[in-house]
Amino acid sequence: xxxxxxxxxxxxxxxxxxxxxxxxxxxxxxxxxxxxxxxxxxxxxxxxxxxxxxxxxxxxxxxxxxxxxxxxxxxxxxxxxxxxxxxxxxxxxxxxxxxxxxxxxxxxxxxxxxxxxxxxxxxxxxxxxxxxxxxxxxxxxxxxxxxxxxxxxxxxxxxxxxxxxxxxxxxxxxxxxxxxxxxxxxxxxxxxxxxxxxxxxxxxxxxxxxxxxxxxxxxxxxxxxxxxxxxxxxxxxxxxxxxxxxxxxxxxxxxxxxxxxxxxxxxxxxxxxxxxxxxxxxxxxxxxxxxxxxxxxxxxxxxxxxxxx
Numbered sequence: 567x568x569x570x571x572x573x574x575x576x577x578x579x580x581x582x583x584x585x586x587x588x589x590x591x592x593x594x595x596x597x598x599x600x601x602x603x604x605x606x607x608x609x610x611x612x613x614x615x616x617x618x619x620x621x622x623x624x625x626x627x628x629x630x631x632x633x634x635x636x637x638x639x640x641x642x643x644x645x646x647x648x649x650x651x652x653x654x655x656x657x658x659x660x661x662x663x664x665x666x667x668x669x670x671x672x673x674x675x676x677x678x679x680x681x682x683x684x685x686x687x688x689x690x691x692x693x694x695x696x697x698x699x700x701x702x703x704x705x706x707x708x709x710x711x712x713x714x715x716x717x718x719x720x721x722x723x724x725x726x727x728x729x730x731x732x733x734x735x736x737x738x739x740x741x742x743x744x745x746x747x748x749x750x751x752x753x754x755x756x757x758x759x760x761x762x763x764x765x766x767x768x769x770x771x772x773x774x775x776x777x778x779x780x781x782x783x784x785x786x787x788x789x790x791x792x793x794x795x796x797x798x799x800x801x802x803x804x805x806x807x808x809x810x811x812x813x814x815x816x817x818x819x820x821x822x823x824x825x826x827x828x829x830x831x832x833x834x835x836x837x838x839x840x841x842x843x844x845x846x847x848x849x850x851x852x853x854x855x856x857x858x859x860x861x862x863x864x865x866x867x868x869x870x871x872x873x874x875x
Contacts, residue, residue, distance in 0.1 A: 579811075584859040586808030587820045593801035595827025597793060599835055604789040607780050610665070611772040613793065614657035618766035619773070620794020625759035625802065634753040641760075642751065645744040650764030652741035657769060660734035667727025674715035675728055677825055678708045679735030684818030687743045694813045703857035704815075707822040710850025714829055717844035739818055745806065746814050754806035762802060816858050826851040 601613070629635050664672035681704045688694040696704075748757045780786050809817050826848055832838040 583808045583811035584816070584820060586804045587812055587817050588808075588823050588855065588859055590801040590805035590808065591821045591823035592827045593797050593804070594821070595824040596831060597797050598828045599831040600789050600792045600797070602836055603785065605780060605783050605785045607777060608786070609772070609775045610661040611658065611769070612776045613790075614661060615766060615769035615772040616776070616790050617793040617798050618653070618657070618762055618769060620790060621798025621802065622759065622763035622766045624795055624799035625755060625762055628799075628803075629753075629755040629759040632753075632755060634756045635759075636752065636756060640751070642748065645747050646760060647764070649741055649744035649748065649761045650768060652737045652744065653761060653765035654768035656734050656737040656741065657765075659730045659737060663727045663730035663734055665727075666730065667724040670715040670718055671723055672727060672731050673825055674712050675731035676734040676738075677822060678711045678715075679732050680738045680821065681708065681815065681819040683736045683739035684742055685815035687739050688814035691743060692746070692814060694815060696813075696815050699857050700813075700815050700819065703854040704819045705854070706857065707819055707851050707854030710847045710852075710854060711822055711825055712847070713843050713850065714825060714847030717841055717847060738821070739814075742809070742814050742818055746809055746817075749806060749810050754803070754810065758802040758806045762798065820855060820858055822851055823855055826855075 601608075604613075660672070660676050663676055666672075667675075685696050685700065685704070689696070745757060745761065748761075781790075805817075812820070829844060829848055833840045
């Protein structure tokens with residue numbers, strides 16, 4: 567269990583934490599829409615590696631510019647390496663799951679299993695006991711994710727694909743747990759820069775699968791820059807700062823804003839049709855997120871807010 571006395575102070579108020587995590591998740595939700603505008607012929611694993619590489623370099627330059635890198639002797643090596651490994655594992659297992667069992671099942675199982683894994687890991691390793699708001703928000707958001715994911719009608723269930731999706735959800739929860747611990751000793755910029763760069767290094771063999779002709783197309787360059795700078799560098803910048811004041815379980819649940827954002831962009835940007843089931847799913851996810859983000863005001867002065875953990 568983490569020592570609360572060692573926690574690195576945050577420059578943001580606790581009330582801002584959920585909003586920062588929510589903003590990060592919404593940026594992640596633009597990934598699919600961005601890839602829809604990419605020229606044909608790209609490899610998912612290579613795109614994931616490029617995303618980490620561009621985002622990692624941007625975060626590293628920011629960290630060096632601000633003089634926050636510090637001495638590597640001060641770093642906790644095991645959680646640092648585990649965070650990088652979980653980052654790379656999520657990229658590989660999630661995209662592989664979607665390829666095998668389809669977008670609907672892969673997304674619902676992968677993203678839907680993450681809050682459950684996050685809550686369990688936080689309870690076991692950090693002693694963070696989920697409160698009533700977390701249970702209510704997680705149930706609403708997961709059920710909404712199921713309605714949204716299966717609203718298309720055609721569903722393919724592949725056992726290996728489902729197993730890979732569960733691994734992806736567990737990897738994301740494990741990554742969040744490791745990052746939370748690292749933030750207690752290092753600056754958010756330094757933590758995310760090193761973790762993302764190490765994750766890119768792990769996935770670097772996939773870069774050899776990229777077609778050079780595809781890389782130099784203007785559309786490809788724009789997509790890569792968006793994925794690396796917006797959905798990786800900026801989103802992780804927000805996520806790390808939010809995670810300083812948000813419990814692990816709540817942070818993972820707030821990440822369910824990703825499929826909601828992806829669905830809304832599909833409707834308003836890509837022209838996809840919104841049916842009743844998908845609309846209900848989006849509404850439930852939004853309701854679950856609101857439970858965690860909107861802090862209930864106390865009826866009397868001096869009575870603290872209920873924890874969102």
